[in-house]
Amino acid sequence: MKFSTKAIHAGNEPDKETGAVNVPIYATSTYANEAFGVSKGFDYGRTINPTRVALETNLATLENGKYGFAFSSGMAATHCIASLLEKGDHVIVSQNVYGGTYRIFERVMRKLGLDFSWVDTSDYEKIGVALKPNTKMIFVETPTNPMLTLTDLDMISDVARVNKLISVCDNTFMSPYFQNPLDLGIDIVVHSTTKYINGHSDAIGGCVVTKRDDLSEQFKFLQNSIGAVPSAFDCYLVLRSTKTLALRMERHNFNAGKIAKVLESEHSSKINRVHYPGLESHPQHQLAKKQMRGFGGMISIDLGSFDNAIKFFNGLKIFSRAESLGGVESLVCHPVSMTHASIPKEEREKYGLTDGLIRLSVGVEDYDDLMEDITNALGEVK
Numbered sequence: 001m002k003f004s005t006k007a008i009h010a011g012n013e014p015d016k017e018t019g020a021v022n023v024p025i026y027a028t029s030t031y032a033n034e035a036f037g038v039s040k041g042f043d044y045g046r047t048i049n050p051t052r053v054a055l056e057t058n059l060a061t062l063e064n065g066k067y068g069f070a071f072s073s074g075m076a077a078t079h080c081i082a083s084l085l086e087k088g089d090h091v092i093v094s095q096n097v098y099g100g101t102y103r104i105f106e107r108v109m110r111k112l113g114l115d116f117s118w119v120d121t122s123d124y125e126k127i128g129v130a131l132k133p134n135t136k137m138i139f140v141e142t143p144t145n146p147m148l149t150l151t152d153l154d155m156i157s158d159v160a161r162v163n164k165l166i167s168v169c170d171n172t173f174m175s176p177y178f179q180n181p182l183d184l185g186i187d188i189v190v191h192s193t194t195k196y197i198n199g200h201s202d203a204i205g206g207c208v209v210t211k212r213d214d215l216s217e218q219f220k221f222l223q224n225s226i227g228a229v230p231s232a233f234d235c236y237l238v239l240r241s242t243k244t245l246a247l248r249m250e251r252h253n254f255n256a257g258k259i260a261k262v263l264e265s266e267h268s269s270k271i272n273r274v275h276y277p278g279l280e281s282h283p284q285h286q287l288a289k290k291q292m293r294g295f296g297g298m299i300s301i302d303l304g305s306f307d308n309a310i311k312f313f314n315g316l317k318i319f320s321r322a323e324s325l326g327g328v329e330s331l332v333c334h335p336v337s338m339t340h341a342s343i344p345k346e347e348r349e350k351y352g353l354t355d356g357l358i359r360l361s362v363g364v365e366d367y368d369d370l371m372e373d374i375t376n377a378l379g380e381v382k
């Protein structure tokens with residue numbers, strides 16, 4: 001079965017009692033036993049919920065995995081993955097990951113005895129240098145936020161296999177519609193479902209998907225032990241949203257692709273650099289074509305200075321000035337002062353995350369309106 005069909009049907013069986021085509025929102029914290037020791041396989045709402053099971057089945061199917069686990073946020077999903085590790089273990093992480101990933105690893109997990117190296121995982125040699133005898137995991141984000149740097153997932157799964165590491169890919173930016181890391185040999189996929197998967201900017205959530213039976217057993221234990229599970233209502237919202245994921249991703253990709261080309265070809269006097277994996281000028285355009293089926297809806301542009309970035313930011317009318325990304329509505333963000341404020345200046349400037357950088361989450365509005373908005377706002381920039 002192809003993606004759009006699976007998106008609509010996986011986990012979404014019509015209700016057995018009523019035929020309702022949508023999975024009910026099971027608002028229940030517990031389940032009654034018929035008699036001593038006789039249950040229907042449901043005991044307590046943190047451990048299991050039918051709406052959550054439907055969502056988990058759906059997400060596992062879309063990532064071509066076997067097991068899905070839903071969480072109350074993307075960070076809760078990442079926390080669960082880090083909880084696979086033990087004191088003294090070392091992790092290699094892509095150097096410009098989501099700011100919250102940097103924060104939980106450096107400021108929460110390090111205190112508990114885990115060690116992290118921040119590495120340009122697009123470079124095989126640098127991974128080799130960073131490996132230690134106690135390295136247990138390699139955690140990559142591709143494309144990265146906000147620089148849109150890619151990591152070769154085939155290469156990462158090779159490195160992981162040879163060195164007996166657990167490989168993890170944060171696939172939030174591409175969504176399962178454009179990229180499936182498990183197909184390339186990665187062990188674990190993590191998403192902030194808050195972004196493209198839910199796509200309507202009305203729920204916070206996360207998920208983990210794997211094919212590995214051993215990891216699935218651990219995730220089931222950790223999800224229940226830590227308890228950062230989503231409500232049945234939020235599971236329903238995300239399950240509703242994946243039905244249109246293919247349609248939305250096609251439109252995000254179409255709009256962003258056209259906008260990136262125009263920004264590069266017609267506005268080079270004001271924009272130093274357009275970062276978008278679909279542009280031939282992107283240093284990893286060939287890799288993007290190899291491991292992704294589209295290029296997504298995220299564009300970053302370097303306007304050269306803080307002043308220019310802020311003039312452009314304030315000049316936009318359709319794009320909302322907001323954190324987050326992947327929703328139907330277009331958003332603009334100044335990463336240095338918003339999403340990536342927790343990363344030290346020396347760290348971020350090493351990889352081009354400058355004061356002049358603006359990140360656009362291109363929504364599914366009409367292309368002409370979005371382009372006009374951007375052109376007008378660029379008029380404010382000297």
Ligand SMILES: *Cc1c(COP(=O)(O)O)cnc(C)c1O
Nearest residue numbers: 073074075098145172192194205
């Ligand atoms: C937003 C985001 C996260 C964190 O997800 P939350 O749902 O906000 O907790 C992790 N990774 C990436 C790439 C993100 O964009």
